[in-house]
Amino acid sequence: MRVGDSRNEPLWGERTPYGPGTEWPARVDMRLADGVAEEDVEHWVASASLLHSNGDAMDIAVRDGQIAGVRGRANDRVNRGRLDIKDLYAWSAISSADRLTEPLIRVDGQLQPTDWDTAMDAVVQRCRELLDSSGPGSVGFYTSGQLFAEEYYTLTTIARAGIGTAHLDGNTRLCTATAGEALKETFGSDGQPASYTDVDSADVIALFGHNVAETQPVLWMRMLDRLDGPEPPQLVVVDPRRTPVATRATVHLDPRPGTNLPLMNALLHEVIEHDWVDKDYIDAHTVGFDELCKQVASCTPKWAAEICGIAPEDISRAAEVIGSADRLLATVLQGFYQSHQATAAAVQVNNLVVLRGMLGKPGCGVLQMNGQPTAENTRECGADGDLPGFRNWENSEHIAELAKLWNVDPLQIPHYGPPTHAMQMFRYAEQGSIKFLWISATNPAVSLPDLRRIRSILGNEKLFVVAQDIYRTETTELADVVLPGATWGEKTGIFTNADRTVHLSEKAVEPPGAARSDLDIFLDFAARMQFADKDGNPLVWWHDPPTAFEAWQRCSAGRPCDYTGLSYEMLRERGVQWPCNEENPDGTERLYVSGNFSASPDECESYGRDLVTGAPVEETEYRALNPDGKAVLKAATYLPPHEEPSDEYPMHLNTGRTIYHFHTRTKTARTPELNAAAPDVWVEVNAADAEFLDIAEGDFVDVVSPRGRIRATARIAEVRRGTVFVPFHYGYWDTDHPTGPHDDEGRAANEMTITDWDPVSKQPLFKLSAARIERVEAGR
Amino acid sequence: MTRTGLEYALHRVHHGENEVVQQLTRMADRHQQEAEVHHVATDLKGWSAINIARLADAAESYDVSLSREPDRPGVIRHAVESLVSAAGDGRAPALVLLEDLRDLYLVASETSLAWEMLAQHAQARRETDLLQVTSDCHPQTLRQIRWANGMIKTLSPQALAALDT
Numbered sequence: 046m047r048v049g050d051s052r053n054e055p056l057w058g059e060r061t062p063y064g065p066g067t068e069w070p071a072r073v074d075m076r077l078a079d080g081v082a083e084e085d086v087e088h089w090v091a092s093a094s095l096l097h098s099n100g101d102a103m104d105i106a107v108r109d110g111q112i113a114g115v116r117g118r119a120n121d122r123v124n125r126g127r128l129d130i131k132d133l134y135a136w137s138a139i140s141s142a143d144r145l146t147e148p149l150i151r152v153d154g155q156l157q158p159t160d161w162d163t164a165m166d167a168v169v170q171r172c173r174e175l176l177d178s179s180g181p182g183s184v185g186f187y188t189s190g191q192l193f194a195e196e197y198y199t200l201t202t203i204a205r206a207g208i209g210t211a212h213l214d215g216n217t218r219l220c221t222a223t224a225g226e227a228l229k230e231t232f233g234s235d236g237q238p239a240s241y242t243d244v245d246s247a248d249v250i251a252l253f254g255h256n257v258a259e260t261q262p263v264l265w266m267r268m269l270d271r272l273d274g275p276e277p278p279q280l281v282v283v284d285p286r287r288t289p290v291a292t293r294a295t296v297h298l299d300p301r302p303g304t305n306l307p308l309m310n311a312l313l314h315e316v317i318e319h320d321w322v323d324k325d326y327i328d329a330h331t332v333g334f335d336e337l338c339k340q341v342a343s344c345t346p347k348w349a350a351e352i353c354g355i356a357p358e359d360i361s362r363a364a365e366v367i368g369s370a371d372r373l374l375a376t377v378l379q380g381f382y383q384s385h386q387a388t389a390a391a392v393q394v395n396n397l398v399v400l401r402g403m404l405g406k407p408g409c410g411v412l413q414m415n416g417q418p419t420a421e422n423t424r425e426c427g428a429d430g431d432l433p434g435f436r437n438w439e440n441s442e443h444i445a446e447l448a449k450l451w452n453v454d455p456l457q458i459p460h461y462g463p464p465t466h467a468m469q470m471f472r473y474a475e476q477g478s479i480k481f482l483w484i485s486a487t488n489p490a491v492s493l494p495d496l497r498r499i500r501s502i503l504g505n506e507k508l509f510v511v512a513q514d515i516y517r518t519e520t521t522e523l524a525d526v527v528l529p530g531a532t533w534g535e536k537t538g539i540f541t542n543a544d545r546t547v548h549l550s551e552k553a554v555e556p557p558g559a560a561r562s563d564l565d566i567f568l569d570f571a572a573r574m575q576f577a578d579k580d581g582n583p584l585v586w587w588h589d590p591p592t593a594f595e596a597w598q599r600c601s602a603g604r605p606c607d608y609t610g611l612s613y614e615m616l617r618e619r620g621v622q623w624p625c626n627e628e629n630p631d632g633t634e635r636l637y638v639s640g641n642f643s644a645s646p647d648e649c650e651s652y653g654r655d656l657v658t659g660a661p662v663e664e665t666e667y668r669a670l671n672p673d674g675k676a677v678l679k680a681a682t683y684l685p686p687h688e689e690p691s692d693e694y695p696m697h698l699n700t701g702r703t704i705y706h707f708h709t710r711t712k713t714a715r716t717p718e719l720n721a722a723a724p725d726v727w728v729e730v731n732a733a734d735a736e737f738l739d740i741a742e743g744d745f746v747d748v749v750s751p752r753g754r755i756r757a758t759a760r761i762a763e764v765r766r767g768t769v770f771v772p773f774h775y776g777y778w779d780t781d782h783p784t785g786p787h788d789d790e791g792r793a794a795n796e797m798t799i800t801d802w803d804p805v806s807k808q809p810l811f812k813l814s815a816a817r818i819e820r821v822e823a824g825r
Numbered sequence: 826m827t828r829t830g831l832e833y834a835l836h837r838v839h840h841g842e843n844e845v846v847q848q849l850t851r852m853a854d855r856h857q858q859e860a861e862v863h864h865v866a867t868d869l870k871g872w873s874a875i876n877i878a879r880l881a882d883a884a885e886s887y888d889v890s891l892s893r894e895p896d897r898p899g900v901i902r903h904a905v906e907s908l909v910s911a912a913g914d915g916r917a918p919a920l921v922l923l924e925d926l927r928d929l930y931l932v933a934s935e936t937s938l939a940w941e942m943l944a945q946h947a948q949a950r951r952e953t954d955l956l957q958v959t960s961d962c963h964p965q966t967l968r969q970i971r972w973a974n975g976m977i978k979t980l981s982p983q984a985l986a987a988l989d990t
Contacts, residue, residue, distance in 0.1 A: 179987075182986045182987075461978075462978050463979060465983075468861075472858075472860075658968055659865065660974070660975035687867070802860065807861075
């Protein structure tokens with residue numbers, strides 16, 4: 046096991062074992078700056094983690110106007126006091142000496158320091174020129190999974206009702222688009238059905254492409270405590286790598302990359318064949334069962350085993366564990382979301398849970414996970430290629446509600462087609478029809494696929510790029526204007542984790558120099574653009590976090606993600622799960638308790654899409670299919686992946702994450718302890734492949750795909766034979782060539798990844814490129 | 826040569842599916858920079874190839890000989906290209922794509938009508954095996970049409986607005 050090798054530290058802390066149906070014991074993790082004791086802390090400020098999607102609640106320690114550490118909150122439902130290694134250490138990166146403290150503007154090809162008026166005037170002037178000459182379709186916004194709800198909602202209002210553009214999406218497209226889409230396909234609307242507390246009583250936990258040990262370490266602590274307690278749950282794990290989770294599995298399946306769907310179809314086949322289905326639940330609460338049965342009738346374990354390259358007995362065994370569970374909890378993450386037929390495969394996980402009638406009861410359900418800390422808010426606030434409050438762009442009543450809320454003409458809100466997804470926005474920019482792109486709190490020059498192409502798009506002088514960040518990144522270096530943001534601990538707002546728990550994160554310290562909160566930057570832009578409603582009043586009438594929250598609450602009223610019962614005061618005490626309103630004043634632990642889905646044609650967020658072609662289902666078809674708003678059992682047939690290994694590129698390249706880093710390492714590499722644990726890029730190679738290629742542990746190797754190459758250190762690891770794994774976090778800002786690769790020798794995994802996405806969720810396929818590896822020299 | 830009604834309908838579908846394959850092949854080749862179009866067009870070609878094989882097998886029972894394989898790519902007929910190149914500069918590819926999607930919609934719609942005729946005929950003659958083939962294959966043609974329609978709906982506002990400016 047690789048994790049923890051480089052540091053002799055127990056990554057998941059001490060065990061506090063517990064049995065099914067009992068409360069997870071508290072364990073408070075704390076880390077304070079050297080020389081600071083708990084009693085030296087002047088005050089504690091409520092917050093939660095912004096370095097993964099788990100939403101671990103904590104208090105920020107403040108001393109002498111500086112952040113002096115963090116302490117987990119024992120009373121919070123999500124983490125019961127625990128923190129992961131990133132949270133314990135990465136707060137120190139905020140006071141890094143290289144923070145952006147003033148705006149930058151490009152003069153004669155060079156970024157120069159400037160003041161806010163000059164920078165914002167340049168932004169506003171270019172935006173106005175383009176609106177006059179080319180219309181709103183020439184303006185696009187690419188945002189994040191790391192801002193607060195108040196900020197996303199403000200940006201959405203600006204983009205949709207102020208500018209009137211369809212081009213607004215988040216980098217959540219890369220991490221969570223399939224989660225949202227899969228929920229919409231099955232349940233008619235986004236919204237996480239289950240709750241983390243379901244780990245407390247599940248007897249089977251099935252993890253599909255979800256390396257929870259590294260992506261959500263505190264949730265893994267919860268599972269480890271169940272595994273070490275009485276009556277532990279059985280784990281079924283689907284992952285091409287022998288992850289820490291896989292080592293604890295009852296059954297570990299490692300399918301060939303790109304074959305998740307046939308595996309899922311075979312599991313469904315077995316569950317139906319053995320009659321492990323809840324027929325009463327299916328009759329009462331679903332449509333599409335007969336069609337699903339027909340589709341998977343021929344998908345035997347033997348058939349799938351051939352395609353997936355695994356033993357048919359293992360598939361049957363996994364199906365049996367799942368089929369005989371009394372309380373089944375299924376979880377899904379990037380192994381499915383960033384791979385071939387992403388939505389189709391993720392939907393089959395929903396189907397498995399629905400067929401077994403495992404919804405809305407303790408220990409049961411499905412968690413379609415998020416990658417980033419505030420991805421849920423990007424989705425619900427409509428900054429992710431959807432409309433706010435999970436509204437349906439094809440439903441004219443929903444558009445009318447938004448038009449009333451914003452007091453604008455319905456035609457001002459683009460709804461002639463689905464909001465533009467990120468990959469399409471970059472294509473429009475490449476073709477020159479998007480001429481203005483405002484990037485907030487993300488780093489596409491490292492995180493998007495096929496980076497050579499992305500750099501050439503962002504570097505094209507015909508595209509005006511605004512980049513809003515807290516450090517200089519590979520992306521800011523290609524921008525025309527750079528705006529310095531404030532971050533976690535320096536601003537106030539709410540955000541929501543992967544199980545719908547809303548936390549308040551309050552300002553503890555002042556941002557450095559002239560840096561401003563993202564909310565203030567967006568409000569300033571709205572004021573300078575003089576966006577007005579149809580009565581001439583300011584469109585964006587709010588002016589600070591509490592009033593922005595109030596605006597968002599109004600937008601959420603009556604929708605599945607209802608925030609109207611929440612307040613900053615309540616959230617200062619503890620995290621609460623939405624919907625929280627008059628009916629559910631303490632929040633809602635599980636959705637769909639009695640099969641009451643948000644799927645009726647008038648209420649649903651989407652009429653769904655064809656799971657193979659991605660073509661939207663028309664309203665009339667949906668009304669005929671699902672008039673009563675039941676759960677939709679949708680089937681899909683397997684198609685071979687688009688880029689398969691060849692003679693020249695004989696291996697599968699899989700990219701992913703390590704526990705020590707978040708996203709493009711802008712914070713975690715500025716944290717000495719985390720950086721020391723994983724300072725540079727590596728590639729994991731199976732021992733048999735390494736022997737064949739004469740590669741030893743620590744050797745320098747080149748990893749090459751049809752699009753680009755990187756140089757990395759080889760690690761011999763338990764990955765599936767014929768696949769290599771490269772972490773995607775590494776870029777160039779901390780090298781001596783901070784904008785991109787030097788002499789073609791890259792460091793970012795995305796130099797190699799293919800431009801291809803799931804036609805349903807539009808999420809790029811980072812886990813499925815063809816590649817080869819070449820030994821360069823022995824390691825030093 | 827007088828063809829039977831059945832022969833006519835089988836040929837019509839066979840011809841249509843081949844046209845769809847040709848159009849999808851052309852699109853996958855020509856729009857490699859449009860990742861989704863390139864990949865999905867390639868996937869959808871596979872459906873027509875299956876339909877052609879199933880149709881040929883069914884036709885055999887009626888002594889109608891149809892090729893089980895799609896025709897090889899033929900000559901590209903494209904009057905629109907002059908129109909498109911007249912638009913000049915980098916905007917052209919978006920318009921070429923719209924035209925190609927439109928052509929796909931049209932050939933797939935023709936094919937759908939041919940399946941409809943064949944299905945009606947099979948039903949009237951109580952040819953249950955043939956009816957089964959039509960009910961298995963025709964939905965794929967309808968999905969191809971919906972895909973073309975959906976892509977046109979999504980892409981046309983930006984492509985056409987770019988021409989206006």
